[in-house]
Amino acid sequence: MRRFLHQPGGRLASIFAALFFVLSAVIGSYVYSACQKASADYTTLISDIVLAQQATPQLRDALEEGSRLPSSEQVEYIDYFISRSKQHLNNIKGSIERHRYLLSDVEYLNHHFSELNNRLSDLHQQAQKAQQRPELIDPLQRAAMEIGGAQSWLYNQLLDDVRAISIQQRLIMQRLSIAVSVLLVLMVSAAITLCLAVIYLHRQRNVMHQLMLTDELTGLYNRRHLVNIASAALTQAQRDHGSLSLMLLDLDHFKNINDTYGHPTGDEVLRQVSKQLRKLSRPSDTLARIGGEEFCLLMPNTNTHDALQVADRLRREIEANTLSGIDLLANPTISIGVTTCHGGSLTFEQLYSFADKALYQAKALGRNRAESLLPPAEPTPYKGPHTYAHTFIGEPMDS
Numbered sequence: 001m002r003r004f005l006h007q008p009g010g011r012l013a014s015i016f017a018a019l020f021f022v023l024s025a026v027i028g029s030y031v032y033s034a035c036q037k038a039s040a041d042y043t044t045l046i047s048d049i050v051l052a053q054q055a056t057p058q059l060r061d062a063l064e065e066g067s068r069l070p071s072s073e074q075v076e077y078i079d080y081f082i083s084r085s086k087q088h089l090n091n092i093k094g095s096i097e098r099h100r101y102l103l104s105d106v107e108y109l110n111h112h113f114s115e116l117n118n119r120l121s122d123l124h125q126q127a128q129k130a131q132q133r134p135e136l137i138d139p140l141q142r143a144a145m146e147i148g149g150a151q152s153w154l155y156n157q158l159l160d161d162v163r164a165i166s167i168q169q170r171l172i173m174q175r176l177s178i179a180v181s182v183l184l185v186l187m188v189s190a191a192i193t194l195c196l197a198v199i200y201l202h203r204q205r206n207v208m209h210q211l212m213l214t215d216e217l218t219g220l221y222n223r224r225h226l227v228n229i230a231s232a233a234l235t236q237a238q239r240d241h242g243s244l245s246l247m248l249l250d251l252d253h254f255k256n257i258n259d260t261y262g263h264p265t266g267d268e269v270l271r272q273v274s275k276q277l278r279k280l281s282r283p284s285d286t287l288a289r290i291g292g293e294e295f296c297l298l299m300p301n302t303n304t305h306d307a308l309q310v311a312d313r314l315r316r317e318i319e320a321n322t323l324s325g326i327d328l329l330a331n332p333t334i335s336i337g338v339t340t341c342h343g344g345s346l347t348f349e350q351l352y353s354f355a356d357k358a359l360y361q362a363k364a365l366g367r368n369r370a371e372s373l374l375p376p377a378e379p380t381p382y383k384g385p386h387t388y389a390h391t392f393i394g395e396p397m398d399s
């Protein structure tokens, strides 16, 4: 995890993830409270208010029309107005209680409601008295119209409030859809970032792995990888009782190339020779650059005879091929040392030591040639690289 966070891609992914979670929490809590408001249904409240508002004009009409009627009927109208107004008032109070969180000043409204309720109760008592005393009818009508006016004013105020809430609700819906879109964009970008980070880390891992196994200049395997492959090949040879040949290849007088043409040209020679060797060797063999101008070819299931044939082929091809883009006086040549072990009886170091001695022999015998040196035949225990093979392939030794 710590390694992941130290990667540039990993750091980016964590920043995005943190940002995503913080924004999700903020947007989530906003969405929750907004949803409460946005989903509120106050159509009942509006219809209660509209019905209540009709009571006053109805009373006015009734009183105007009923002025010719007996006083008892006029009082009945007013009583009917009182009971309907109280009923509407109770309905509206109930609706407001249910939508308490929508209205900012419920206490203020409640105060007006109880005042209106008290005034309606007083009007009722006044109406009772007017039943017996017709001279009280006029003041009763005035009081009823006054209360009706106050009632209309209050309900108008309430309607204005509800209208403001509906505008707010629309605004909330707009913000909600923006919030959801932002959340979606964030989720998608977080997912894309995470995917990119994973791909980037995967590639980095592959590159690191490749760098650990290969030589930077030539792209061939390096010594570390060769050692690993060789020990696996030795184990396999032990199991199969098979032959394993190792070839060391060294460019001749490479120092002269560097000194004459410069180090960059020397590098180019190494690159082109590596490319040729890779092209000429079998895919089942492992080719590595193990030193400055020294290469190694590990050949499983190959006896000395075959290995020397391969060596000779490589040597001749390198000598015959003119390198492209480099104007050398003569094509580079290589000297080769070959060794073979049967049944995986040697360690890599021992095998390498035999091949190195053979290479030394090839250099000593005039270069541009292949020599082999074999360990004593098994099961004789290994006592050191002392048995030179009689096999010589290539140019005959200078006398």
Ligand SMILES: Nc1nc2c(ncn2[C@@H]2O[C@H](COP(=O)(O)OP(=O)(O)OP(=O)(O)O)[C@@H](O)[C@H]2O)c(=O)[nH]1
Binding pocket: 217, 250, 251, 252, 253, 254, 255, 256, 258, 262, 263, 264, 265, 266, 267, 270, 291, 292, 293, 363, 367
């Ligand atoms: N251009 C280049 N030169 C290198 C590199 N690694 C080693 N060298 C040079 O290779 C040369 C090897 O020189 P020597 O060990 O004397 O070998 P040589 O000149 O090939 O002589 P013999 O092997 O005896 O034929 C040295 O000059 C090194 O500096 C490299 O990566 N690039």
